[in-house]
Amino acid sequence: MNKQPAQYNDPEDAFKEHLIFNLVYCSQVSEGVDGSDVDAIIASSRRRNAALGITGILVFGSGVFFQWIEGPKAEVMDLVKLIEADRRHEMMVTLSTDEEVRERIFPSWDMELVDAENIQEVLQDALETAHDEKSVDALQLMLHRVQEQA
Numbered sequence: 001m002n003k004q005p006a007q008y009n010d011p012e013d014a015f016k017e018h019l020i021f022n023l024v025y026c027s028q029v030s031e032g033v034d035g036s037d038v039d040a041i042i043a044s045s046r047r048r049n050a051a052l053g054i055t056g057i058l059v060f061g062s063g064v065f066f067q068w069i070e071g072p073k074a075e076v077m078d079l080v081k082l083i084e085a086d087r088r089h090e091m092m093v094t095l096s097t098d099e100e101v102r103e104r105i106f107p108s109w110d111m112e113l114v115d116a117e118n119i120q121e122v123l124q125d126a127l128e129t130a131h132d133e134k135s136v137d138a139l140q141l142m143l144h145r146v147q148e149q150a
């Protein structure tokens with residue numbers, strides 16, 4: 001998997017424990033949207049998210065998007081408004097939001113595209129490297145959700 005380092009003024013910032021807001025949602029992929037549209041979404045996400053200090057993953061598969069976005073609350077909420085207005089998906093449903101002092105779960109991914117088939121592996125890897133209890137809880141919850149839908 002292509003790991004793109006996120007852009008921070010101080011590279012250590014991405015890995016330190018800060019007040020981190022995260023939002024998880026799922027949505028339905030609009031008709032006619034294909035892999036090349038998703039590549040374009042990822043390209044613009046990497047540019048904007050790096051500038052905003054936002055990291056996360058976007059899962060695409062079986063006609064559904066699932067996205068984990070983490071970063072400063074105001075920036076995440078502004079981004080979510082922008083994403084919500086995007087016609088390449090519809091029926092966006094927020095699954096959870098949380099704000100806690102903890103490490104980032106995906107510190108080096110500005111926005112990484114993950115196939116639906118690989119999501120369990122990505123979450124399992126993140127679980128193995130997660131240090132704080134809150135991240136472990138969040139990851140276990142996501143793994144549980146993904147396994148329920150498999």
Ligand SMILES: Cc1cc2nc3c(=O)[nH]c(=O)nc-3n(C[C@H](O)[C@H](O)[C@H](O)COP(=O)(O)O)c2cc1C
Binds near residue numbers: 046058067082083
């Ligand atoms: C499912 C989905 C997820 C997206 N995630 C992001 C994201 O994390 N960051 C981002 O900047 N844009 C994301 N976008 C795209 C935005 O809605 C918007 O189109 C884009 O940022 C505009 O970029 P541009 O100004 O470079 O054209 C997403 C769009 C969709 C449909």
